[in-house]
Amino acid sequence: MASLPKPDELLAINYKPPRTGWMDTPVKFRRGTYLYGAKPKNLEAVGLPNPREWSPEEEDWKLPENWQEIILEGLRERLGRFRSLQIFMDACVRCGACADKCHFFIGTGDPKNMPVLRAELLRSVYRKDFTTAGKLLGKLFGARELTLDVLKEWYYYFFQCTECRRCSVFCPFGIDTAEITMIARELLNLVGCNIDWIAAPVANCYRTGNHVGIEPHAFKDMVEFCVDEIENITGIRVEPTFNRKGAEILFIAPSGDVFADPGTYTLMGYLMLFHEIGLDYTFSTYASEGGNFGMFTSHEMMKRLNAKMYAEAKRLGVKWILGGECGHMWRVINQYMDTMNGPADFLEEPVSPITGTKFENARSTKMVHIVEFTADLIRHNKIKLDPSRNDHLKVTFHDSCNPARAMGLFEEPRYILKNVCRNFYEMPENTIREQTFCCGSGSGLNSDEYMEMRMRGGFPRANAVKYVRDKYGVNMLACICAVDRAVFPALMDYWVPGVAVAGVHELVGNALVMTGETERETNLRGEPLPVKGKGENGGE
Amino acid sequence: MKDGKNNILPGTHEILTQRKSAILQKWYQRILDSYPAEAARFFKEEQDRFANPVGTTIYQALEGLYEEILQGMEAGRVRACLDSIIRIRAVQDFSPSQAIAFIFQLKHVLKEELAGEIREKGLSLEAVEARLEDLALLAFDIYMQCREQLWELKVMEIKNRTARILERANLTINFPY
Incomplete structure (x- = not known):
């Protein structure tokens, strides 16, 4: 039993920190x-x-x-x-x-x-x-x-x-x-x-290719679960392929999008988009994770875990790689992969098969960020969008640290958001773009045992969200990072209740008008769609 | 909370209003003193509310609380002000007593700042102190809510992380809460 403090000790309340x-x-x-x-x-x-x-x-x-x-x-x-x-x-x-x-x-x-x-x-x-x-x-x-x-x-x-x-x-x-x-x-x-929260995903990644340690059949099963959900909502059965040799593009997303809400809705958005534009792509069940906690362990471990991307691209004989909405994955890709795991001379300079756009910025790594890819589709009018389906949302955008500061990816996500929803509000200038505030849980610190510290570290970000919630009624925080999607729900609940969290491609999936779809009654979360003409309250 | 019994006398009210700025500064300084010196300086000097959410939030809430103590303790506003301070301090490195000590510190500040008036004019702070006691009780509730919420968030995160996988394995568990 713990020793009880004596009365005089109980009274000795010190309000000041140590001055050492x-x-x-x-x-x-x-x-x-x-x-x-x-x-x-x-x-x-x-x-x-x-x-x-x-x-x-x-x-x-x-x-x-x-x-x-x-x-x-x-x-x-x-x-x-x-x-x-x-x-x-x-x-x-x-x-x-x-x-x-x-x-x-x-x-x-x-x-x-x-x-x-x-x-x-x-x-x-x-x-x-x-x-x-x-x-x-x-x-x-x-x-x-x-x-x-x-x-x-x-x-x-x-x-x-x-x-x-x-x-x-x-x-x-x-x-x-x-x-x-x-x-x-x-x-x-x-x-x-x-820390174990880094060591365990590293060990899992080394064994199965993803943080959660999910094996190929289960990975496929999880993606197909999303396929079923999409069919329920749209009446269309999308057909992703796995480990398909000769596909034009290898698609790699953070595994958080496959296994945990609200990331799964983002995955549904990817799947719907690829189906609609007829993209010739495949998943790999080994390069089944874009995230790389090796980066938080050592340079050697980062290289070792990242090697699967090019190895799988080579094995499957694809032309180039498309990457999902992830944060630190893109720091690894943009700043290290080329010299670390390359040269990827067996791949081609990425060209969008739909618009013909050459992604010259990815000439060396051969890997394109999905928001660049989708923004390009929208720019060329290659997809039909009905932003009114997101009318119940007032959206703000959190610049995820790595895509922002390690890639300068500021405009593309905003361009997409402004096309897929009609109520978009920026947070204050000194909290976005290159000055963006971290979620407080990046670089492997997103563990539940660290909740108290995460709330402290995430407060500056949450404070800026609170401002746009109070001023404009913002109720959705969009982001392009799987760690963000995993940790923001708790951060918002604590500091800014009433604000939900979504990946950009979830909102794309909602707005995307698919050829031959049945009239949608719900969004990707199974919530009723806003009634036309009723604006923001339509979906309530 | 507004029970009519503890109304602040007009004379006291006037003095508290006149001296608001000085009292508030001292009260804020007491809270700042609970942080390391480097942080206290930053919290005090940086005026941008987005660059310095802790300092600006605490100051605004103290100002709001002071107004409520003077004006009549409207429950919703009092609660909002207390919540914004305690929500921050409940996740910082403070024991519960340290986290909510700021309420009692106003008593000391008032006695210090208004010593002359108390001595010479017989100024009574009884009604103000009664209101501070109400605030203290409410502060316990809010502090506990914040801490309980932290644990709830942990549980929710763990559940959410595994829910989809369990669902696919036909192991849907209906937690009875």
Whole structure:
């Protein structure tokens, strides 16, 4: 039984936080604010070091005896391999431009969430062991020993950064905190300190190709479930194919769209669109996942898990690859895949078979984002849309961090939305496009045990949604990321009740007039369609 | 809440209205002091409500609460103001007592700020304090609702994640709640 506090202890309520310096304030692991440690089976599955049963809450993290040596050697090796890391370690002048740009700092008020200080967690150790001044002057030069408390601090704060890169937009030197976080997580992985919410999807992806660990027959079954639903709503049976050799296009979506609502409605939108335009495409039951939690583990793991995309494209003999609405998947594709898994010289420069548009931006990767593809279809009047079916919705758009900041994909989703619905409202300027606020749960932090911290990190985003809900009556938050679709429903329920969440292609599916369809009575969610002429209240 | 028994006397009302700005600033500062210094500075200085949702939301809600204490405690508005502050503090690193301490802190601020009037003019804050007690009780309810909602969201997320898969496996489970 827990010991009861004495009366005088009960009365000693301290309203103020500790006034110790950041280097001397160790982390407290409290449920709701940290992520569970990786289970041994998930590390073993991919050969990651130090698999064991452990918990961040316990004193003993069961580290290898020479863990400091392993990490410092790992850092030395990476400083040599990544010139960017060396520059990021040396270049920061602590100007503070990034300090108040992180959603976690804004939401928590915890100074160690200022990107400059988050990077300093690693930089202080770098100074101690890799700079002369740091070796000689120690703390005076902002250097410190790598102790167990420091390692625990790394775990807490580098798994409290969503790698969203909002801070880097404001850094005059272009320091990318996401890359610092990526390296810090690599170092943590060297001694077995990953979180299970990342380690499990990595292990599953390695085995079955998708985060959930669903095998080919079940994957096919899940997609066909959506096929049945589409038939119920439209009277049309769409016919997706799987592992079909000789298809023109390989389609890869995040598995969240196959397995979890509201992502499944987005998948229905893709399937309906492809059917309507007669696209010659196939799914792969191994490249059955666009998401890549390897990116949150190490560069090597990212490469290893992503290899399936080109491997499957080659095996199936397709001409190019079309990718679904996902976030970090597109950072991997746009910024790493080409040099990491390429060259994809067995594929062709993507050309839309419907409009003839050449996607020159994808000449190198051979992979096109579906919102570029669909926006192009609309631009060329290749699909018939009835936006009144979305009249009960007042829609705003959340720029998902990676498509926004890693791809500059700002206009295409908005162009689609404005064509498939008639009530569209932007959130305030400093919360969208390249300044978009993260959902607070990206980069593998979307676990349920982290709910409390997710609510803090997602508050700046939710606050902007609340503004458009109160001002315009917005009731739908559209996005192009599977993690967004998974985590926004909870975030909205807590901060902005009354706002639902949808992928852009769900709204496309609703508006799409399909050849030979029966008159629709419901939207893709099975809810009654708005009555014509009744506007926003028609569907209520 | 508006029971008529605890009406603030006109003289007190006038002083509280005149000194509103100073009292409000001090009250806000007390809340800010519960955050680390770097955060407190940011919450106070950044005026853009989208760049600084925590600071601006808390300040606006404090102002609203102060008005309600003076004007008559309209239940809906009081609840909305309390909710916007407590909803934030319920998910930050605070114990329940720390999260809602700001209500009692107004008592200290008033006594400090109005010490002269209390001593010299016999200003009574009894009616204001009674209203603060009402606020405190309501704050317990709101704090608990927020925390319970967090757990509900966790459960909903877990259910939603597995529902489709169970459905396809013909394992539809009707949770009796």
